[in-house]
Amino acid sequence: METITKTSLKDKLIGQYELAKPSFVGDAAIREMAINAFAEQGLPGRKHEEYKYLNFELILKGDYSFSHSPSLAAQQIQTLYLLKDAYVAVFVNGQFNSNLSKLNDLPKGLIICSLPEAFEKHKTIVEQHYAKHADVNADNFIALNTALASDGCFVHVAKGAIIDKPIHLLYISSANENLILNTRNLVVVEENAQVKIVESFEVKDLTSKVVTNASSEIVVMSNAIVDHYKIQNESEQSVLVNTTQVYQEKQSVFSTVNFTLNGGVVRNNLNIVLGGEYIESHLNGLYLTKNNQQVDNHTLVDHRMPNCNSNELYKGIIDDKSVATFNGKIYVRKDAQKTNAFQSNKNILLSDDGTINTKPQLEIYADDVKCSHGTSTGKLDEDQVFYLRARGLSEASAKKLLMHAFASEVVGTVKIDELKEYLEAEISARFE
């Protein structure tokens, strides 16, 4: 029998809001609105249409703390830096760590700092964009994040600035107690600016369940070019809900590539609003799942204006009992004439017990558009495997070669050579 005295996680999260309220930075009214939205929505359960394959009421069962500060030294996390030459902001359990970060020589036109610092020093620009794009009424986790987030990263690229090195936002989970973390980023790239941003999610000495609810708002102003990457390489105990909310102005180019290499439960919400004319958006993703992992990619491309192009390719290799979901929505609104919108989702199932749920959704309200979507799921092609074996390759190396070839279409879209090499090595190791 259930006891009434047991506090639900939802109530505990709301309680945490009340507790932490005095220490919050930023606009209190936005948070108040967010926590009210969350109180109404709660955590998404089975009946939630957008979360039907991920029952978070079940996934999040447990008791959690909201912060944990281990001492980590730079030499302990050397392998997590990924890029030799980059501007790196490091977050340990959601908290900005200036000692581990490498932000000493930022070029002119670039600001990278923690969110609290941004609210203090760059108030005008932050308030102009913060929580203006990620809608608290649209998603449970956006509401929760907006209410509770106390740290994260602010990146600002000034008008016309072309940033020489990639920016790396590195999030490390390191704990021995269960945690729920809410981190929040704001990236503003002004007119004619260009920047490459890598977000990576990693673990170090993690022995407990860490739930990361990370949201980023990315504003790409007119004629700006942004290359964005997400590398998700956590542990089987990790739960990651990762929202990327993008707003593009006219003639801008935004490209994003999402790699899910490891994690217990990973949910990606990628929402892109094309708010001007002549915009280009590229969305690519690769997910490799195994054991009992659950990886769910939800994307939304919202064509609001005419003459824009969007191109989307998500690929997955699903092994063991893992479950992968792809749900890709494309809206083409009434005014968005001359839209080109393409979407493709391809999967390889390596085991009989794996599951792939794939759902492309096109909603088109304009009449002069070119749109297409396609999806395929299958095993490795037996004829291809045989052809390679007939030339002397072992069955294992034939399969490895074919999986590599399948993944290479997505890896090939990475424009940072060092990152590409890292990914190729990770993927190779995975197929050994």
Add this chain to the structure above:
Amino acid sequence: MLLIKNLHASIDGKEILRGINLEVKAGEVHAIMGPNGSGKSTLSSVLAGREEYEVTAGEVIFNGKELLELSPEDRAREGVFLAFQYPIEIPGVSNINFLKTALNEIRAYKGLGPIEAKEFLKLVKEKQALVELQGSLANRSVNEGFSGGEKKRNEIFQMAMLEPKLAILDETDSGLDIDALRIVANGVNKLKSPDNATIVITHYQRLLDYIVPDFVHVLYKGQIVKSGTKELALELEEKGYDFIKEEVGA
């Protein structure tokens, strides 16, 4: 080199090969001809190790080894090469990478270390010239977007790179125009040596004008019903397969 004894094979319970006997010695070229559905492609598939075919009786000895006991890759490593009738397209896998992997796995099987990069490139250049294959094709994905002729030339190019002891050409002439046919045949002839052997499987005599066989066998209803020299091929060309059917039927 190759000894096939009373080979029976079936697919989905249907018997296709019904007692094949054949001996191929080093240095020889054998042609296997026959009408559609006689079992020509089944024979090459069984020799290469396609798993959907079930061998129900008989044995195949290749250089003293039970060929049918070996996996497809070990057959290749022992020196059996099948030029596919329909070469498979493999997008995303570069021809060169694939060949390098294949060559190195064959070398490892023989206890040799990986081939040096420089030596490999030299080999590629040399063998490409043999089949008049453009350098750009070698760097593309395996057979992807290749024309029919390019695919067949790529098969012979792979054969040249892997230097098999026994090459089985499965309907290599199908879909080739006369120029491509000449190039492919030329490649095969140049690779011929006293140490290796070739089995040419074909429906038409045409290819045998270019690759001249020492022996010609006629396959019909899963058995070799007639063997002879190259003149037999000419006779078949002239009279058609009906005369065989009549002879066998009689």
